[in-house]
Amino acid sequence: MGVPTLDSLIAKGVRGKRVFVRADLNVPLKDGRITDDTRIRASLPTLQRLRKAGARLIVASHLGRPKGEAKPEFSLRPVAPRLAELLGCGVSFCDDCIGADARRKADELGDGDVLLLENLRFHEGETKNDPDFARALAQLADAFVLDAFGTAHRAHASTVGITEHVADVAAGELLESELAHLRVVREPERPLMVVLGGAKVSDKLAVLEALAPHADVLAIGGAMSYTFMAARGEGVGSSLMEPERIADAKRILDAAEASGRTLLIPTDHVVAQKIEDGAETRVVRAIPDGWMGVDIGPETAARYAEAIALARTFFWNGPMGVFEIDAFSKGTAAVASAAADASATTVVGGGDSLAAINQQGVGDRITHLSTGGGASLEYVQGLVLPGVAALER
Ligand code: ADP
Ligand code: MG
Numbered sequence: 001m002g003v004p005t006l007d008s009l010i011a012k013g014v015r016g017k018r019v020f021v022r023a024d025l026n027v028p029l030k031d032g033r034i035t036d037d038t039r040i041r042a043s044l045p046t047l048q049r050l051r052k053a054g055a056r057l058i059v060a061s062h063l064g065r066p067k068g069e070a071k072p073e074f075s076l077r078p079v080a081p082r083l084a085e086l087l088g089c090g091v092s093f094c095d096d097c098i099g100a101d102a103r104r105k106a107d108e109l110g111d112g113d114v115l116l117l118e119n120l121r122f123h124e125g126e127t128k129n130d131p132d133f134a135r136a137l138a139q140l141a142d143a144f145v146l147d148a149f150g151t152a153h154r155a156h157a158s159t160v161g162i163t164e165h166v167a168d169v170a171a172g173e174l175l176e177s178e179l180a181h182l183r184v185v186r187e188p189e190r191p192l193m194v195v196l197g198g199a200k201v202s203d204k205l206a207v208l209e210a211l212a213p214h215a216d217v218l219a220i221g222g223a224m225s226y227t228f229m230a231a232r233g234e235g236v237g238s239s240l241m242e243p244e245r246i247a248d249a250k251r252i253l254d255a256a257e258a259s260g261r262t263l264l265i266p267t268d269h270v271v272a273q274k275i276e277d278g279a280e281t282r283v284v285r286a287i288p289d290g291w292m293g294v295d296i297g298p299e300t301a302a303r304y305a306e307a308i309a310l311a312r313t314f315f316w317n318g319p320m321g322v323f324e325i326d327a328f329s330k331g332t333a334a335v336a337s338a339a340a341d342a343s344a345t346t347v348v349g350g351g352d353s354l355a356a357i358n359q360q361g362v363g364d365r366i367t368h369l370s371t372g373g374g375a376s377l378e379y380v381q382g383l384v385l386p387g388v389a390a391l392e393r
Contacts, residue, residue: 348370
């Protein structure tokens with residue numbers, strides 16, 4: 001039962017075997033240069049262990065959204081030299097992730113050698129989970145390792161389809177560590193405190209609905225707050241607000257009240273007349289007409305920080321305000337430092353939330369920083385990730 005581990009795959013013996021590793025090497029590129037190699041680094045533990053065990057590695061990933069076409073700006077080629085540098089070994093590259101050339105290059109690998117394949121999404125069969133494309137990928141390998149946590153919530157050919165055609169499968173180190181840490185949010189030591197923020201209720205509706213009855217304390221921040229305030233009949237000025245989500249927000253508020261759980265929404269706000277560096281700001285309880293909420297206020301930040309200090313398990317996704325602008329970033333910074341100071345097990349997910357944590361320089365004081373935004377939200381909701389389910393079959 002459960003997901004087969006890398007340990008169990010290695011114990012069976014991988015020396016001389018071709019192991020296809022679906023990694024997440026979706027790094028940001030600017031003019032063909034890698035601007036942040038965090039994801040390459042995150043994939044190293046799995047690759048190092050397999051190399052040491054003598055496996056022949058075929059590494060595959062997507063990069064961006066080329067939509068089924070070979071577009072040079074989405075090429076994974078620039079990743080090969082950086083991966084080589086970080087692994088401390090040569091990395092060969094194949095211009096196509098399937099076909100005769102890829103098969104020949106895979107067959108020519110020696111024990112511990114590494115071949116990086118071109119962007120999987122240059123073929124439309126990848127995101128369509130096309131069986132022929134999945135079979136073509138599987139032809140390259142004897143075993144399959146899924147380590148791309150950030151894509152594990154998508155049923156693609158390289159995450160799901162391929163598992164039907166390869167004898168041995170396993171979860172990589174990154175995937176396993178993500179699941180272990182996020183499982184703590186699903187099965188928490190209580191009290192569980194959850195902070196959800198970001199721009200839109202509609203982006204986070206499913207996670208709100210799932211975590212509201214699960215968390216002992218749920219605190220809302222970011223632009224989502226104003227839809228919740230509107231649901232309570234409070235004025236929101238010209239804040240970002242989704243009228244078509246007011247009914248959903250009301251249902252979540254009512255359910256929280258009926259269950260006796262605590263749902264916190266901001267009671268004071270930093271407001272501005274425009275979202276702009278240098279804009280005049282005020283701290284208010286009621287948002288005046290013509291002004292918009294751009295951050296939670298200091299009293300709200302203090303209340304949230306107090307609740308975080310009392311938690312045994314803490315999960316955070318989504319900034320408390322427009323943290324990209326310094327004057328609107330204090331609420332987000334306060335939550336980040338409260339998380340860093342907390343005695344709870346702390347888990348943070350989401351691209352912007354991680355950026356906020358790094359901006360505060362507290363990354364090493366958080367128990368787990370999740371690399372997969374969408375996947376982490378789906379997993380903590382209790383959803384089954386298709387890539388993980390495919391490994392279990
Ligand atoms: P994550 O990437 O961590 O999942 P989201 O992408 O959901 O977070 O939300 C982050 C975005 O929400 C940021 O760009 C931030 O500027 C925006 N945001 C937060 N609060 C507000 C607000 N009050 N008004 C407008 N935008 C906001
Ligand atoms: Mg984001």
